Amino acid sequence: MMKRIFLFLFLSAFVFAQSQENKPMKDKPDSTNKKAHKVFKTDADWQSCLTPEQFYVTRQKGTERPFSGKYYDYWEEGAYVCVACGAELFTSKTKYHSGSGWPSFWDVAIKESVELKKDTSLGLSRTEVLCSKCGAHLGHVFEDGPPPTGLRYCINSAALNFVPDKTKAA
Ligand SMILES: [Zn+2]
Numbered sequence: 206m207m208k209r210i211f212l213f214l215f216l217s218a219f220v221f222a223q224s225q226e227n228k229p230m231k232d233k234p235d236s237t238n239k240k241a242h243k244v245f246k247t248d249a250d251w252q253s254c255l256t257p258e259q260f261y262v263t264r265q266k267g268t269e270r271p272f273s274g275k276y277y278d279y280w281e282e283g284a285y286v287c288v289a290c291g292a293e294l295f296t297s298k299t300k301y302h303s304g305s306g307w308p309s310f311w312d313v314a315i316k317e318s319v320e321l322k323k324d325t326s327l328g329l330s331r332t333e334v335l336c337s338k339c340g341a342h343l344g345h346v347f348e349d350g351p352p353p354t355g356l357r358y359c360i361n362s363a364a365l366n367f368v369p370d371k372t373k374a375a
């Protein structure tokens with residue numbers, strides 16, 4: 206009789222241990238929002254998925270001619286995403302008419318979505334704006350924008366893709 210009880214206890218303990226082992230693991234912390242560029246491609250890869258102008262602006266830090274881009278005088282409601290990786294960068298809510306000939310925003314959509322870098326090219330001291338997900342050059346930010354930030358994100362149309370606000374389209 207005692208043997209049976211011991212056997213029963215032993216088996217119960219065994220089954221309990223197994224059930225503990227099979228417990229689902231807790232979800233790992235989301236690591237998709239790290240600072241380093243999540244999207245990395247070679248120039249050849251970028252060239253194959255971007256137009257020559259998009260490649261020139263985003264990977265070679267080019268600037269489109271003023272009043273030439275498709276979004277400088279574009280006022281639909283929606284989001285502006287990175288043309289290279291699709292990350293949301295700006296929204297129509299902070300877009301304003303600066304008269305510069307380039308799409309201008311007084312703020313970014315999500316602070317972490319852009320990276321700022323000192324740029325002393327062309328003998329000027331400017332602050333370059335890059336996509337923090339893929340490192341695409343977007344444009345520059347100046348301190349002559351409207352309230353509430355006083356900033357002017359001067360961004361190339363060629364670095365952006367517009368995504369209409371679906372809630373407004375209905
Ligand atoms: Zn990007």
